[in-house]
Amino acid sequence: MxxxxxxxxxxxxxxxxxxxxxxxxxxxxxxxxxxxxxxxxxxxxxxxxxxxxxxxxxxxDPDWAPPRGGARIALAFDCGEPAQVDAVHAEMLAAGATGHLAPFDAVWGQRYAVLLDPDGNAVDLFARR
The missing domain is CATH 3.10.180.10 (2,3-Dihydroxybiphenyl 1,2-Dioxygenase, domain 1)
Known part of the structure; x- marks a missing residue:
């Protein structure tokens, strides 16, 4: 298999x-x-x-330790529309989330932003422009 x-x-x-x-x-x-x-x-x-x-x-796994030097995984959420990237980003910040990258128009054709979850993992918000 x-x-x-x-x-x-x-x-x-x-x-x-x-x-x-x-x-x-x-x-x-x-x-x-x-x-x-x-x-x-x-x-x-x-x-x-x-x-x-x-x-x-x-x-x-008694010897497990969290990674050092930043997150090693990112989860990405498709927000559907570019304006929704900004709206979701603002809503999450208002709810206490940590921002990493404010919304921007990325060279690869997406509206893009990055939040950090409570454990420091990157959470990308995106939509095609």
Whole structure:
């Protein structure tokens, strides 16, 4: 059997904060998930996104340590229209998210912005211009 890409896993130091961030971006995450040690949702198309607390990861990998020197993963959200990149970016900042790159017209033909989730992972917002 050929392996099939199925899940993106994020390790979080603040599960409720991380889930709240991704809920604001439109992911349908059950409200009772905040107290769980592992949470996963199935995205349109069948790919799954999961969150594990640092304690969960260390329960089977005691030497696990977070990466140093910045995020090593970025999740990207298609906002549909260029104006929506600006609107979503502003809404997320107003809700307490950390901005990394303010919306701009990228040379590759997209309106683009980058937020950081509560664990410092890059979250790209984009739309074709």
């Amino acid at each position: 050929t392996p099939r890409f199925d899940l993106i896993g994020l390790v979080t130091a603040d599960l409720p904060g991380s889930l709240a961030f991704y809920r604001r971006l439109g992911l349908d995450i059950p409200s009772d998930a905040d107290a769980a040690p592992h949470v996963e949702v199935t995205l349109p198309g069948g790919l799954r996104l999961a969150w594990d607390t640092t304690e969960t990861i260390r329960s089977f």
